[in-house]
Amino acid sequence: MNEEKQVKSGNVFDWYIAKRLFAFAKPYKRVFWGVVALTLSLAILGPVRPYLVQYTVDHYMEAGKYAGLLWMVVLMLLVLVLQTVAQYLHTYWSAWLGQSIIRDIRIRLYNHILRLRLSFFDKTPIGRLVTRVISxxxxxxxVFSQGLAAMIADVLQLLAILVVMFYTDWRLTLVSLSMLPLLLLSTYIFKEKIKVAFKEVRNAVANLNAFVQEHITGMNIVQIFGSEEHEFKKFKKINAEHRRANLKSVLYYSIYFPVAEVIGALGTALLVWYGAGEVVKQEVSLGILIAFIMYISLFFRPIRLIADRFNILQMGIVSAERIFRLLDNQNMITNSGSYRPAALRGEVVFDNVWFYYNPGEYVLKGISFKVKAGETVAIVGASGAGKTSIISLLNRFYEIERGNILVDGVDIKEYDVEVLRRHIGMVLQDVFLFSGSIRDNITLYNPDITDAQIWEAAEMVGAKDFIERLPGQLDYKVMERGATLSVGQRQLISFIRAMVYHPEIIVLDEATSSVDTETEELIQQAIEKLMKGRTALVIAHRLSTIQHADKIIVLDKGQIVEIGDHEQLLEKNGYYARLYRMQYMAART
Structure with a gap:
C-alpha cells in the first residue's frame, strides 16, 4: 500500500479500504442483495405499527366501532410477525455473510503469510501476526453483521419515520425533534472519543498477544535465568495497559447511553406536554399523539445505536487497513522460475555471492566455491561467520544482493522454488516438531508419502526401534515442539523427514551439536547413510565430525579464508589449524 493511502486511513471513513473490503462480498452477491432487500423492508415496516395504532384509536376506539377493532389487532400482529421474520433473516444472513467473508480473508491472509520471506519473520513479532489472523x-x-448493514437499516428507518411524522403533523414533528441537536452533538463527541479508545484497545491486544506468545515459547529461558518475577512485572504492566484501554472505552459508553436516554426522555416529555394541549384543544387526535410517542421512541433508539454502529465500522476499517497492509507486503520470494527437473546431479556453485540481512551490513562478502556432485563439503567457522546464511541462500529463503548461485549449472532463480527445495534435504540443529502424530511430522501431510516409505527411511537412519517402542508408533502424538521426545529422537525424526523425499543434496546444520555421545554415534551412522551417493553440505562446530569431508571451507567474518581437506588445512597451519588445536585441547581437559 502506498504512503498516501496509508495516511488516508486516519480519516473518519476510508472509502479506499472499504472498497477493498467489500470486494470480498462479490462471491456472495445474492446474499448481499438479500440483506439489502431485508434492510429496506425493515425500514418500511418500522413506521407501520405506530400508524396502525393511530388509525385504530382514531377510527375504531374513539368512534366506538369495536367490530373492526379485532381485525386491526390481527393486522398489527401480522405486521409484527412479518417484522420479526424479516429481522431474523436480516440478522442471520448478515452474520452468514460476515462469517463467509472472514473465512475467505483468513484463508487468503494465512496463504500470504506462508509465502513471505524469512526476513519478514525475523523482524515481525509472531504475536502481532496472530492478532492479524485471529482478532x-x-x-x-x-462490520457485516452489526456495522454497515445495521447502520444502513437504522438510517433508512430514520428517514421513513421522518417522512411519516412530517406527513402526519409537522408541528408535533418539530417538537419531537427539538432535542435532536443535543443528541447529535453528544453522539458526535462519543463517536470521536470511542474511536480513539478502540484504537488503543486494538494496540493493547496486539502487544499482549505478542508478549504472551513470545514468553510462553521461551519459558525455558525465563526459568533458567530466574526471570519469572521480572517477566511477571512486565506482563502486569502490559496487562494493566490493556485494562486501562478497555475501561476507557467502557467509561465513554457508561456516560453516553444514560445521557442519550435522558435526552430522549426529555424529547418525549416535551411531545406529551405539547401534544396533550393540542388534544385538549382538539387540534390533534389522541391516536396521532400515541403514534408520535411510538415514533419518537423508534426514532431516538437508532440514533443512540448509530454511533456504536459507526465505531464498529471504524474498528473494522482499522483492522482491515492492518490486514491489507500485511497482504500488500510483497517481501516474498518471487517464484518466477519454471525449471522443474525430475532429478538433480547435485553440483552446487556459489559465484561471488554478497548478502546482508540489514542494508549495508554484509554477512557474506564475495563467497565463491564449487561442490561437485556427490561431494561432501564441510563449512566451519566461528559463530556469525556466515555458515547458516550460505544454506539459507541455497534454499532461496533469502535473496542475494550480488553474484549467482547455480545448481547443476542453472541459476536457482530459474528453478521453481517448490521443486528446488524438494531436492534439497535439510537437517537443522534446532528441530521443530508440530503438535500431531509422528507420521504427520514426517510427511507434513503429504499424501504421496506412504507408511512403508516412512518405515524404510526410519530403518535406514536407525530410528525404527525407538518409534516402535512408542505408544501408537507412527500415531504417537508429539506435544508442541516435540517436548515429549529427547533431543536425539527429535533429530532422528528430522533425518527421516529429509530421507522420505529422496533429496539429491543434503544440508546438515550442526546436526550433532546438542546430543549425547551414544546418540551422536547413532546419528553419525545415519548421516553416513544419508550422505551416501548424495551431495552434502555439512556445518559443524565439532571439527572431529568432518575430518573425512572431501573439502572443508573455512569462513571468518563473512569471507572464505581457507579451502582444502583436513590434512591440507592442518599443514597450512592457519585459521583451521588453530581452531582444531583449540578444540583438541579443550576435549583433553
Missing amino acids: DVQTLSD
Whole structure:
C-alpha cells in the first residue's frame, strides 16, 4: 500500500479500504442483495405499527366501532410477525455473510503469510501476526453483521419515520425533534472519543498477544535465568495497559447511553406536554399523539445505536487497513522460475555471492566455491561467520544482493522454488516438531508419502526401534515442539523427514551439536547413510565430525579464508589449524 493511502486511513471513513473490503462480498452477491432487500423492508415496516395504532384509536376506539377493532389487532400482529421474520433473516444472513467473508480473508491472509520471506519473520513479532489472523479478521465479521448493514437499516428507518411524522403533523414533528441537536452533538463527541479508545484497545491486544506468545515459547529461558518475577512485572504492566484501554472505552459508553436516554426522555416529555394541549384543544387526535410517542421512541433508539454502529465500522476499517497492509507486503520470494527437473546431479556453485540481512551490513562478502556432485563439503567457522546464511541462500529463503548461485549449472532463480527445495534435504540443529502424530511430522501431510516409505527411511537412519517402542508408533502424538521426545529422537525424526523425499543434496546444520555421545554415534551412522551417493553440505562446530569431508571451507567474518581437506588445512597451519588445536585441547581437559 502506498504512503498516501496509508495516511488516508486516519480519516473518519476510508472509502479506499472499504472498497477493498467489500470486494470480498462479490462471491456472495445474492446474499448481499438479500440483506439489502431485508434492510429496506425493515425500514418500511418500522413506521407501520405506530400508524396502525393511530388509525385504530382514531377510527375504531374513539368512534366506538369495536367490530373492526379485532381485525386491526390481527393486522398489527401480522405486521409484527412479518417484522420479526424479516429481522431474523436480516440478522442471520448478515452474520452468514460476515462469517463467509472472514473465512475467505483468513484463508487468503494465512496463504500470504506462508509465502513471505524469512526476513519478514525475523523482524515481525509472531504475536502481532496472530492478532492479524485471529482478532483483526474477527472484527471484520462485525462490520457485516452489526456495522454497515445495521447502520444502513437504522438510517433508512430514520428517514421513513421522518417522512411519516412530517406527513402526519409537522408541528408535533418539530417538537419531537427539538432535542435532536443535543443528541447529535453528544453522539458526535462519543463517536470521536470511542474511536480513539478502540484504537488503543486494538494496540493493547496486539502487544499482549505478542508478549504472551513470545514468553510462553521461551519459558525455558525465563526459568533458567530466574526471570519469572521480572517477566511477571512486565506482563502486569502490559496487562494493566490493556485494562486501562478497555475501561476507557467502557467509561465513554457508561456516560453516553444514560445521557442519550435522558435526552430522549426529555424529547418525549416535551411531545406529551405539547401534544396533550393540542388534544385538549382538539387540534390533534389522541391516536396521532400515541403514534408520535411510538415514533419518537423508534426514532431516538437508532440514533443512540448509530454511533456504536459507526465505531464498529471504524474498528473494522482499522483492522482491515492492518490486514491489507500485511497482504500488500510483497517481501516474498518471487517464484518466477519454471525449471522443474525430475532429478538433480547435485553440483552446487556459489559465484561471488554478497548478502546482508540489514542494508549495508554484509554477512557474506564475495563467497565463491564449487561442490561437485556427490561431494561432501564441510563449512566451519566461528559463530556469525556466515555458515547458516550460505544454506539459507541455497534454499532461496533469502535473496542475494550480488553474484549467482547455480545448481547443476542453472541459476536457482530459474528453478521453481517448490521443486528446488524438494531436492534439497535439510537437517537443522534446532528441530521443530508440530503438535500431531509422528507420521504427520514426517510427511507434513503429504499424501504421496506412504507408511512403508516412512518405515524404510526410519530403518535406514536407525530410528525404527525407538518409534516402535512408542505408544501408537507412527500415531504417537508429539506435544508442541516435540517436548515429549529427547533431543536425539527429535533429530532422528528430522533425518527421516529429509530421507522420505529422496533429496539429491543434503544440508546438515550442526546436526550433532546438542546430543549425547551414544546418540551422536547413532546419528553419525545415519548421516553416513544419508550422505551416501548424495551431495552434502555439512556445518559443524565439532571439527572431529568432518575430518573425512572431501573439502572443508573455512569462513571468518563473512569471507572464505581457507579451502582444502583436513590434512591440507592442518599443514597450512592457519585459521583451521588453530581452531582444531583449540578444540583438541579443550576435549583433553
